[in-house]
Amino acid sequence: MRKIECELAIAGGGPAGMASAIGAADMGLSDIIVIERDDHLGGILNQCIHNGFGLHFFNEDLTGPEYAERFISEIKRRFIKYLLRTMVIELKDDKCLIAVSPNGLVEIKPRALVLAMGCRERTRGATRIPGYRPAGVMTAGTAQRYINIEGYLPGKEIIILGSGDIGMIMARRLHLEGCVVKGVVEIGNFAGGLTRNYVQCIEDYDIPLYLGHTITNILGEERVEAVEITPINADGIPDSSKKFIETCDTLLLSVGLIPENELSRQANILLDPITGGPLLDQYFQTSLSGVFAAGNVAQVFDLVDHVSDSGKKAGENAALYLRGEIPPWGKETASVIPGEGVRCVMPQKLTENCQGKLNFYLRASTHRRMVLLDFSASDNRIIYSEKINIVRPPEMINIAIENVDITPSGKYYFTIKEEYL
Secondary structure, three states: OEEEEEEEEEEOOOHHHHHHHHHHHHOOOOOEEEEOOOOOOOHHHHHOOOOOEOOOOOOOOEOHHHHHHHHHHHHHHOOOEEEOOOEEEEEOOOOOEEEEEOOEEEEEEEEEEEEOOOEEEOOHHHHOOOEOOOEOEEEHHHHHHHHHHHOOOOOOEEEEEOOOHHHHHHHHHHHHOOOEEEEEEEOOOOOOOOHHHHHHHHHOOOOOEEEOEEEEEEEOOOEOOEEEEEEEOOOOOEOHHHOEEEEOOEEEEOOOEEEOOHHHHHOOOOEOOOOOOEOOOOOOEOOOOOEEEOHHHOOOOOOHHHHHHHHHHHHHHHHHHHOOOOOOOOOOOEEEEEOOOEEEEEOOEEOOOOOOEEEEEEEEOOOEEEEEEEEEEOOOOEEEEEEEEEEOOOOOEEEEEEOOOOOOOOEEEEEEEOOOO
């Protein structure tokens, strides 16, 4: 087994991993290794040929490959080492990694580690759709790879379950390729992705969107022939009396993303049951001191710009950890808790050293207009308050708060409530 020792290892060479490496390098760290399982750096960006990337991070409108190339160029300019076609299969609680590569097993022993493995799509097995098991059922991301990387069209008559961003983007992509997109079926009462994707991908192309509906059966033996679409009643139960059949030869699933945290579980890192990612402090440090997490492995972000931003911060903090300039996890830790109107928040923990700017990423639990967002202590003391015109669960809220005075082991809450005029 080949053995490597380094100051910082980064598991994942997508936008979060590359930004972490660059952030650490810019803090003066030179002994960095990025580990990527694919043939190229860039992760999922390589198959996202649509534009809309980089509007916040670079102030430019880029395609996925263009966005990735910006970071790849910076990685090479800084002479940061990276291993391709190398997949981490084990993480031990001493931060030791075991990876498999074309040349066999590799043991990597870093002093600090950034987890940047991203996320994966929920499959049909996770959604428990009844019916036959024919060909033509796949995730929207798989279909995207078939078209944009492999050059294959997955079908001609398409139904998409779920109106997440990738589902809506694929509706437009397939329409432009000449397919008949017969509808996007969404169980909720609003589109599950960004507003701009709804407008640009669904509204602009007159693609039918069935809100408050779900698919209750898949018909077909060798290949998908049709699906059964059923509306959801006021109690959240499919109303079979109003179901209807829509023919198709392909069903794409865009029903959510799951942070890739098998490695985190191996190392007994504490996970947030709501986000599915590790519990983090304000330095993006996990419950295993010296192990940081960034991007979609921490929680599923709405924009790749936010993924890169979290990666950059995690890399910078990993460098500070190696210098002994940030405290380890668990020393005088306070909790940040999602309160009324807030589904999840990150970071979930705060150490005693909270000088400077604290960045929080939140998601609202429901659609609301004209609301007050408060950050308060358990004694009801308001630390920060902001008026927000509209909040939507698919769109992340990014809040920066200066110089928070934290009580060790205290509890702090984010709430969204009290509509204002």
